[in-house]
Amino acid sequence: MGPGPSNAAPEVLEALGRPLLGHLDPLFLKILDEIAEKLRIIFRTNNRMTFAVSGTGSAGMEAALVNVLEPGDEAIVAVNGVFGGRMRDVAGRAGAKVVSVESEWGRIIEPDDVARALDEHPDAKAFALVHAETSTGVAQPIDAIAQLVKAHGVLFVLDTVTSLGGMPVDVDGWGVDVCYSGTQKCLSVPPGLAPITFSERALDVVRSRRTPVQSWYLDVGLLEGYWGSDRVYHHTAPISMLTALHAGLGVVLDEGLEKSFARHAANAALLAEGLVTRGFSYVAPEGFRLPMLHCVRLPDGVEDASARASLLNDRGIEVGSGLGPFKGTCWRIGLMGHTSRQENVARLLEAIDAL
Amino acid sequence: MGPGPSNAAPEVLEALGRPLLGHLDPLFLKILDEIAEKLRIIFRTNNRMTFAVSGTGSAGMEAALVNVLEPGDEAIVAVNGVFGGRMRDVAGRAGAKVVSVESEWGRIIEPDDVARALDEHPDAKAFALVHAETSTGVAQPIDAIAQLVKAHGVLFVLDTVTSLGGMPVDVDGWGVDVCYSGTQKCLSVPPGLAPITFSERALDVVRSRRTPVQSWYLDVGLLEGYWGSDRVYHHTAPISMLTALHAGLGVVLDEGLEKSFARHAANAALLAEGLVTRGFSYVAPEGFRLPMLHCVRLPDGVEDASARASLLNDRGIEVGSGLGPFKGTCWRIGLMGHTSRQENVARLLEAIDAL
Numbered sequence: 001m002g003p004g005p006s007n008a009a010p011e012v013l014e015a016l017g018r019p020l021l022g023h024l025d026p027l028f029l030k031i032l033d034e035i036a037e038k039l040r041i042i043f044r045t046n047n048r049m050t051f052a053v054s055g056t057g058s059a060g061m062e063a064a065l066v067n068v069l070e071p072g073d074e075a076i077v078a079v080n081g082v083f084g085g086r087m088r089d090v091a092g093r094a095g096a097k098v099v100s101v102e103s104e105w106g107r108i109i110e111p112d113d114v115a116r117a118l119d120e121h122p123d124a125k126a127f128a129l130v131h132a133e134t135s136t137g138v139a140q141p142i143d144a145i146a147q148l149v150k151a152h153g154v155l156f157v158l159d160t161v162t163s164l165g166g167m168p169v170d171v172d173g174w175g176v177d178v179c180y181s182g183t184q185k186c187l188s189v190p191p192g193l194a195p196i197t198f199s200e201r202a203l204d205v206v207r208s209r210r211t212p213v214q215s216w217y218l219d220v221g222l223l224e225g226y227w228g229s230d231r232v233y234h235h236t237a238p239i240s241m242l243t244a245l246h247a248g249l250g251v252v253l254d255e256g257l258e259k260s261f262a263r264h265a266a267n268a269a270l271l272a273e274g275l276v277t278r279g280f281s282y283v284a285p286e287g288f289r290l291p292m293l294h295c296v297r298l299p300d301g302v303e304d305a306s307a308r309a310s311l312l313n314d315r316g317i318e319v320g321s322g323l324g325p326f327k328g329t330c331w332r333i334g335l336m337g338h339t340s341r342q343e344n345v346a347r348l349l350e351a352i353d354a355l
Numbered sequence: 356m357g358p359g360p361s362n363a364a365p366e367v368l369e370a371l372g373r374p375l376l377g378h379l380d381p382l383f384l385k386i387l388d389e390i391a392e393k394l395r396i397i398f399r400t401n402n403r404m405t406f407a408v409s410g411t412g413s414a415g416m417e418a419a420l421v422n423v424l425e426p427g428d429e430a431i432v433a434v435n436g437v438f439g440g441r442m443r444d445v446a447g448r449a450g451a452k453v454v455s456v457e458s459e460w461g462r463i464i465e466p467d468d469v470a471r472a473l474d475e476h477p478d479a480k481a482f483a484l485v486h487a488e489t490s491t492g493v494a495q496p497i498d499a500i501a502q503l504v505k506a507h508g509v510l511f512v513l514d515t516v517t518s519l520g521g522m523p524v525d526v527d528g529w530g531v532d533v534c535y536s537g538t539q540k541c542l543s544v545p546p547g548l549a550p551i552t553f554s555e556r557a558l559d560v561v562r563s564r565r566t567p568v569q570s571w572y573l574d575v576g577l578l579e580g581y582w583g584s585d586r587v588y589h590h591t592a593p594i595s596m597l598t599a600l601h602a603g604l605g606v607v608l609d610e611g612l613e614k615s616f617a618r619h620a621a622n623a624a625l626l627a628e629g630l631v632t633r634g635f636s637y638v639a640p641e642g643f644r645l646p647m648l649h650c651v652r653l654p655d656g657v658e659d660a661s662a663r664a665s666l667l668n669d670r671g672i673e674v675g676s677g678l679g680p681f682k683g684t685c686w687r688i689g690l691m692g693h694t695s696r697q698e699n700v701a702r703l704l705e706a707i708d709a710l
Contacts, residue, residue: 007374013372013373017371020362054411054547055410056409056590093567093568093569093570182591190375191593191595192409212448216417216445217413217414234413236359236537238411238596239360239539239545239547240363240545240599241545241547241596
């Protein structure tokens with residue numbers, strides 16, 4: 001019940017432990033096609049170039065940014081927690097001039113601030129935003145910002161590492177150009193892959209670069225050769241992890257996205273009630289809280305490190321520590337994917353009572 | 356029996372399918388320490404910073420090069436096949452001025468050519484070489500080149516993706532500064548991780564860079580925070596794959612490195628005899644052939660694609676196609692790690708006879 005990994009679904013662990021297929025075996029190539037098809041449903045996109053980066057969610061972030069940005073480009077990055085800060089760092093290392101739109105940790109990014117930044121930087125090439133800030137538990141509303149970004153014609157890069165599969169993500173509806181996620185949150189697959197999707201507009205931008213993509217490993221133009229119909233060898237795909245992702249996406253779609261969202265919301269409400277009753281308080285304001293990640297201030301009498309150690313050692317329950325300004329005073333409790341279930345909420349509350 | 360992945364050892368598949376630990380769980384951190392310790396034995400190094408990159412062997416290559424190279428640096432890269440060519444590409448994308456030392460595909464890199472390049476480029480910062488060229492089956496002798504590189508004081512980057520665990524690799528003895536590998540060859544672990552080791556001299560070079568490492572994800576200075584004793588969160592580690600690597604390294608060390616090398620050599624001799632008898636001929640000259648990867652020209656009467664399809668569909672045996680100049684005329688047959696066993700040699704030869 002930490003901020004990720006979630007518990008893997010049994011179907012995922014079974015798939016993970018299977019003997020390997022070759023990375024160019026026709027049976028495995030069929031699995032790749034099905035992963036892409038399932039990801040299109042979950043991302044809500046028709047993007048052809050929808051696949052999984054061979055690295056964790058942070059590799060997905062880097063793939064998103066280094067493909068569309070090149071030295072001298074201007075990028076606007078929204079920062080209200082660890083992951084917005086990480087995007088700023090990655091964009092800077094890609095040689096971009098980075099402008100930040102900031103909010104206090106625990107608050108949403110305000111559309112007015114985004115509008116101002118877009119107006120002040122008419123040459124910006126991309127705008128990057130985090131949907132579900134895992135460091136604060138803030139759920140970022142997208143609609144108003146998406147309209148602003150669309151009106152200004154800049155590329156929209158969206159981080160859905162923690163949200164995908166657990167709350168609505170609408171890549172095509174929002175006009176997102178590059179959207180990436182991770183496997184270890186609401187998809188209930190171990191960490192190690194980053195689902196990602198590129199719009200045709202984003203791919204056009206990559207194709208018209210003046211300089212090569214700085215990363216050979218993450219170059220979407222080269223990856224297109226393998227994930228597309230040519231099946232050209234690029235690097236040896238992480239076969240077992242992809243087979244596990246295939247199983248995990250199947251589990252998500254078998255349940256159905258709407259049912260998954262409802263389950264995450266219902267268990268979140270149950271946990272929230274129990275936590276507030278026990279004196280915990282949320283960092284994020286009401287109405288802007290993630291259902292899958294609860295960042296809460298500890299009540300008096302609960303000492304961070306010793307209480308977490310006791311939960312882990314005595315009860316086998318992991319919760320995450322606070323990051324940045326919340327270190328030592330907050331916990332991050334995950335109810336993600338397979339971990340989001342009523343009995344887990346009950347177990348945790350009971351364990352807290354016994355502290 | 357392709358050029359990788361090899362078959363995973365049963366212990367590895369069992370470890371892969373286990374429920375997850377958290378990436379900061381004390382039990383998991385112990386696994387990380389043990390991975391580093393086992394890798395030091397297999398790489399033959401005392402390097403403190405010995406770990407696994409969260410991506411495939413190609414991510415290891417990129418991690419090696421982008422950490423030590425920065426824009427304007429001069430790098431000498433040896434190219435006699437696909438993977439030398441890939442190193443040249445990656446080094447160029449890191450902004451380095453790249454000088455190639457080339458040999459024909461299927462021949463070794465000649466020490467005299469390396470000596471000439473080192474003399475002509477006294478300001479070169481790094482020299483990069485492939486130990487086991489998977490595209491040609493050539494085993495590169497290291498000793499003479501290692502002495503030249505040492506005498507010139509440049510950083511020595513060595514690719515041991517295909518060799519590590521199956522033939523002697525001696526990082527400290529050869530004076531290698533950055534050495535990387537992959538999991539899916541002689542370590543019998545699925546693809547997805549890249550074991551890597553940095554000498555203190557290489558880490559000093561990284562620390563004294565004028566520019567940040569272009570990749571946040573692969574920045575060894577940041578990764579040191581997690582793999583070192585601080586245990587600072589960087590990215591969520593690929594927990595299941597690392598648990599599998601831990602098991603795979605245990606299998607290698609349980610057998611013993613010398614016994615593993617002897618097994619690879621013995622089965623290679625058996626396969627070579629059978630192939631030559633059947634009219635196959637080796638691309639690499641006698642004395643410079645890899646025991647774990649056999650790149651052989653097809654005899655008359657064997658049609659590449661249809662014969663490979665027949666082996667796969669009728670016998671469940673995968674062999675790899677030729678790359679580059681060998682496409683359509685050669686096969687690449689792997690006898691790596693768990694796949695290197697007498698009965699597999701017999702099965703393949705029997706299947707070839709039945710073509």
